[in-house]
Amino acid sequence: SNMKFLVVLALISVCNANVLWHEQPKTNVDLVKDAFWDYVAKATQMAEDSLKQIQASELGQEVNTKLSQSADTVNQYVVALKSQAGPLSQDLLSQITQQAETLKSRLESELSAVNTNVQPYAEKLVSDLQTKMDELKRDIAPLAEAMDPETLKAVLMQKSQDLKTTLQAQMEPYAEEMKQKMEQSIEDFQTSLMPLAQSFEAQVNQKVQEVQQTLAPYGEELKAKLEANAQDVKAQITALWEAFTQKTSQ
Known part of the structure; x- marks a missing residue:
């Protein structure tokens, strides 16, 4: 589903950026959201104000909720890592x-x-x-x-x-x-x-690698799919945008 795809995309961005292992001024949830919306902006080359409209909409809120849930999963691993460390x-x-x-x-x-x-x-x-x-x-x-x-x-x-x-x-x-x-x-x-x-x-x-291996199943298979279906990714995001514009123009 679209939503599952969004969550996965966010996870991959976060895992790949390897931002989890250092103290950051932002929470992981914010990083996930930023990474995702940044990806959307690049993939669709959407105007910034259009993107802001989506983010503020009901659909955007729903996306953010899903992103938060995926970030929570990642956070659980990070907490586990920190307790081991x-x-x-x-x-x-x-x-x-x-x-x-x-x-x-x-x-x-x-x-x-x-x-x-x-x-x-x-x-x-x-x-x-x-x-x-x-x-x-x-x-x-x-x-x-x-x-x-x-x-x-x-x-x-x-x-x-x-x-x-x-x-x-x-x-x-x-x-x-x-x-x-x-x-x-x-x-x-x-x-x-x-x-x-x-x-x-x-x-x-070594601890970081162990945790990344635990997170890898989220990322690897889907990353491969994303790379294979770059056009499809763009299509899904564009579909999201169209769904949004239809909702708002009604």
Whole structure:
């Protein structure tokens, strides 16, 4: 039926656009509706005001209701994905925390050897390290929860570099040998972060693929039909438009 076709078309647009896996300012329902009406506009080359008329009509409302229902189905999968990914982001954060603690205790034990007149500097360095670590975790948490490994990797690099620069600036009062030790500890910390982020990315991608495979039966078969029947698609949308104009001209 026409309506079923519309719903499917919307689903395909959404699945193909792969918009589901990142936090978007719009809801998935809005994205589905936009994708669909955008498709209608392109396929029929309809004037914008005509399209707006359809959208506002009873027929348009009916279409939007169906689109909302299809988006809800997709949303259920997305919710399932996010619940599966929750433990992944928790795991990543606790591993980063662990590396941070390791760095902190390494620096503390290295600095415990410094003489008393440098002690106040040592305390400030450790306290600044703690602040930077807290910032890093605070900035990473929402990205891990949103399952956005790309941005997460970039922020992790930037923040760990920032941390390194801050601490290096405070190394002036120390002997060369001490500086080298501290530098090494910070380097090791930085090096430990990337594999964690990459492993997180691989796990997230796997979950996304699992969910996309679950959604694929909606999309693949129908996408093939759409491609085979491009003219038919246009005909169906045109028929929709004609049905609409008949209703409104009565």
